[in-house]
Amino acid sequence: xxxxxxxxxxxxxxxxxxxxxxxxxxxxxxxxxxxxxxxxxxxxxxxxxxxxxxxxxxxxxxxxxxxxxxxxxxxxxxxxxxxxxxxxxxxxxxxxxxxxxxxxxxxxxx
Amino acid sequence: xxxxxxxxxxxxxxxxxxxxxxxxxxxxxxxxxxxxxxxxxxxxxxxxxxxxxxxxxxxxxxxxxxxxxxxxxxxxxxxxxxxxxxxxxxxxxxxxxxxxxxxxxxxxxxxxxx
Numbered sequence: 150x151x152x153x154x155x156x157x158x159x160x161x162x163x164x165x166x167x168x169x170x171x172x173x174x175x176x177x178x179x180x181x182x183x184x185x186x187x188x189x190x191x192x193x194x195x196x197x198x199x200x201x202x203x204x205x206x207x208x209x210x211x212x213x214x215x216x217x218x219x220x221x222x223x224x225x226x227x228x229x230x231x232x233x234x235x236x237x238x239x240x241x242x243x244x245x246x247x248x249x250x251x252x253x254x255x256x257x258x259x
Numbered sequence: 260x261x262x263x264x265x266x267x268x269x270x271x272x273x274x275x276x277x278x279x280x281x282x283x284x285x286x287x288x289x290x291x292x293x294x295x296x297x298x299x300x301x302x303x304x305x306x307x308x309x310x311x312x313x314x315x316x317x318x319x320x321x322x323x324x325x326x327x328x329x330x331x332x333x334x335x336x337x338x339x340x341x342x343x344x345x346x347x348x349x350x351x352x353x354x355x356x357x358x359x360x361x362x363x364x365x366x367x368x369x370x371x372x373x
Contacts, residue, residue: 155301158299179359180359182361182362190366191349191364191365191366191367192302192349192362192364193364194361194362194363197359197361199359237301237302239302241359244309245290245307245309245315246304246307246317246318247292247304247362248304248318249301249302249303250301251299251300251301252301
């Protein structure tokens with residue numbers, strides 16, 4: 150079945166440094182979603198990418214969807230303490246089943 | 260709007276006990292989901308309901324049952340809890356769109372089975 154792999158599993162940075170997490174799927178995705186989960190909280194939707202090669206920005210966050218629609222990345226420029234949390238990518242398998250990557254846990258030294 | 264609500268927030272069970280986790284959404288969404296989250300494994304789909312009156316198995320359905328009571332409510336039942344079911348359980352609903360659409364998650368239920 151469709152597998153979604155995410156690396157790295159953990160990342161610790163100094164505040165102000167950049168951060169990137171990568172997502173790879175074993176199959177072509179129709180779209181990819183990104184979620185953020187704060188410590189002790191629940192996943193919150195960030196964005197959805199649909200088109201091959203698509204790039205979207207949300208302030209300091211840049212999301213990319215690969216040309217082959219099998220990989221994606223999330224890049225945060227100049228991290229802030231509010232960026233702490235776990236970032237998940239996810240892709241739909243069929244019409245209903247959302248398959249999540251394992252997540253990248255970001256911690257930040259202020 | 261409350262979004263997605265879940266009860267209880269915390270629960271401790273002994274092996275063999277049963278319980279039902281409740282979930283409700285007020286966004287008039289058709290699709291609802293139950294996930295479990297274990298350290299290092301992301302979220303795994305237990306069961307989902309594409310619409311009122313239908314339910315289907317997800318990735319890890321064994322040991323669980325679900326009921327889509329009406330459009331708003333989707334419950335998850337553990338008939339005979341096992342320590343392997345210690346986890347955080349999230350309910351979610353989805354905005355319309357086939358194979359797409361963001362999911363809205365509830366606050367979660369932290370379940371410990373001893």
